[in-house]
Amino acid sequence: xxxxxxxxxxxxxxxxxxxxxxxxxxxxxxxxxxxxxxxxxxxxxxxxxxxxxxxxxxxxxxxxxxxxxxxxxxxxxxxxxxxxxxxxxxxxxxxxxxxxxxxxxxxxxxxxxxxxxxxxxxxxxxxxxxxxxxxxxxxxxxxxxxxxxxxxxxxxxxxxxxxxxxxxxxxxxxxxxxxxxxxxxxxxxxxxxxxxxxxxxxxxxxxxxxxxxxxxxxxxxxxx
Numbered sequence: 001x002x003x004x005x006x007x008x009x010x011x012x013x014x015x016x017x018x019x020x021x022x023x024x025x026x027x028x029x030x031x032x033x034x035x036x037x038x039x040x041x042x043x044x045x046x047x048x049x050x051x052x053x054x055x056x057x058x059x060x061x062x063x064x065x066x067x068x069x070x071x072x073x074x075x076x077x078x079x080x081x082x083x084x085x086x087x088x089x090x091x092x093x094x095x096x097x098x099x100x101x102x103x104x105x106x107x108x109x110x111x112x113x114x115x116x117x118x119x120x121x122x123x124x125x126x127x128x129x130x131x132x133x134x135x136x137x138x139x140x141x142x143x144x145x146x147x148x149x150x151x152x153x154x155x156x157x158x159x160x161x162x163x164x165x166x167x168x169x170x171x172x173x174x175x176x177x178x179x180x181x182x183x184x185x186x187x188x189x190x191x192x193x194x195x196x197x198x199x200x201x202x203x204x205x206x207x208x209x210x211x212x213x214x215x216x217x218x219x220x221x222x223x224x
Contacts, residue, residue, distance in 0.1 A: 001194055001195045001196075001197065001204070001213070002204070002206060002207055002211050003178070003180075003208075003210065003211025003212055003213055004211070004212055004213065005195065005213045005215060005220070005223060006212060006213065006214050006215070007215050007216070007217060007220040007223070007224045008214060008215075008216065009216060009217065010216075011040065011043075011044070011181050011182070011183050011214050011215070011216050012040075012043045012044045012046070012047035012048075012181075013047055013051070014214050015044040015047065015048065015123075015179060015181055015214055016044070016047045016048040016050075016051040016052065017051070018177075018179055018212065018214075019033070019048055019052070019056075019121060019179070020048075020051070020052055020055045020056060022120060022121050022176075022177055023055075023056050023060075023061070023120075024055075026120050027120075027176075029060060030060055030061070030062055030095060031056075031060055031061045031062070031120050031121075032061075032062045032064060032116060032118070032119050032120045032121075033061060033062070033063060033064065033119070033120060033121045033122075033123065034063075034064040034065060034066045034119050034121070034122040034123065034167065034175070035063060035064070035065050035066065035079065035083045035087075035123055036065075036066055036067070036079065036123045036124055036125050036133070036181075037067070037068075037069075037079035037082055037083075037125070038082075038125045040125055040181050040182070040183045040184075041079075041082065041083075041086075041123065041125055041181065042082055042085075042086045043183075044123070044181055045082075045083060045086035045087035046086045046087070046090070048087060049086065049087050049090035049091050050090075052091070056091075058091045058092065058093060058094050058095070059093065059094070059095050060095055061094045061095055062094065062095050062096045062097075062098070062116075063083070063088070063094045063096070063097045063098065064098050064112075064113070064116075064119065065079055065080060065083070065098070065099060065100045066122055066123065066124060066133045066166065066167045066171075066172070067079065067100070067133040067134040067164055067165060067166035067167065068080060068099070068100035068102065068134075068164065068165050068166075069102070069162040069163075069164055070102035070152075070162055070163040070164060070165065071102065071162060073099055073101070077162065079100075080099040080100070098112055100150075100165045102163070102165060105152065105165075106148075106150040106151050106152050106165055107150075109149075109150040109165060110148065110149050110150040113149045113150060113167070113171055113174070114149060116174075117174070118174050118175070118176060119174055119175040119176065120175075120176050120177065121175060121176065121177045121178075121179060122167070122172055122175035122177070122178045122179075122208070123178075123179050123180075123181070124172070124178060124179070124180045124181075124203075124206070125180065125181060125182070126180060126182045126187055126190055126191060126194070126203050127160075127187075127190065128186050128187060128189070128190050129157075129159065129190065130190045130193055130194070130198070130200070130201030130202055130203050130204070131155075131160070131202050131203065132180065132202060132203035132206060133166045133167050133172065134153050134155075134160075134164035134165070134166035135153070135166060135168075135169070135202040135203075136153065136154075136155040136156065136157070136160060136202065137156075137157075137200060137201070137202055138156045138157075139153050139154060139155060139156055139202075140153060140154075141153035141166055141168060142169075142202060142205075144168040144169070144170070146170050147170070148168050148170065148171075149167065149168055149170055149171035149174070150165060150166070150167055150168065150171055151165070151166060151168055152164070152165060152166075153165075153166050169205060169206065169207065172206055172207075172208060173206075173207050173208050174208075175208040175209065176208070176209050176210065177208070177209065177210045177211075177212070178206065178208040178210070178211040178212070179212055179214060180203070180206075180211065180212070180213045180214065181214050181215075182213060182214065182215040182216070182219040182220075183215070183216045183218070183219055184216070184218055184219055185218040185219065185221075187215075187219040188218065188219055188220070188221040190203070191213070191215060191219050191220065191221070191223065192221065192222070192223065194213070195223055
C-alpha cells in the first residue's frame with residue numbers, strides 16, 4: 001500500500017479535520033482541492049461544510065473534480081451536483097469552481113490542471129472492484145501517456161455506466177495530499193487488495209507526495 005492507513009469510527013469527521021488542517025498548511029494563498037463522488041463522499045462533504053464553519057475561508061478555495069460522469073451537471077448522477085448540494089451550497093461560495101464538462105472532452109480540463117501545476121488535496125474513493133476516480137480495472141486510462149493528466153474512460157465490464165472524464169495516475173500524482181475515504185464492508189476485499197499491493201487493483205497504483213487512507217472498521221477488517 002502506498003501511503004498510510006488510518007482506521008477510524010468516523011470517516012467523515014476525520015476527513016473534515018484533515019481538510020481543515022491541509023487548508024491551514026497550504027503553501028500559497030489559494031487552496032486547490034479536487035472532489036470525488038459517491039455516498040461516502042457526500043457524507044464527507046456534508047460533514048466538512050458543518051465542521052469547517054469559520055475554520056476555512058472558502059474565498060481562498062479553488063474547487064476541481066477528480067472525475068465526472070458524462071451527464072449534464074444538474075443530472076442526479078453528476079459528481080458536480082453531489083458536491084454542490086452537499087458542500088458548495090452549504091458554505092455559500094468558493095473562490096472558483098472548475099467542473100468537468102463532458103461535452104468539451106478531456107482537453108480543456110487537461111489544460112486547466114496543467115496550468116494549476118499542483119493540487120493541494122485530491123479526494124478519492126474506492127470501489128468494490130478496486131477502482132478509484134474513474135480508473136477502472138482493465139480500462140484504457142490505466143495506460144494513459146504520462147503526459148496526459150485527464151482522459152475519457154469507460155468501465156469495460158459495464159458495471160459502471162456512463163462514459164467518464166477522469167484524472168489519470170499522473171494527474172493524481174500532482175497532489176500534495178491524497179485522502180482516500182473507504183467505508184462499509186462491501187469495500188473490505190478491495191481495501192485488502194490495495195494493502196497487499198495487488199497490481200490488478202487500480203487504486204493500489206496511485207502515487208502522490210502523501211497518501212492517507214481513511215477507513216472505518218467495517219472496511220478495514222483484519223487490517224485494523
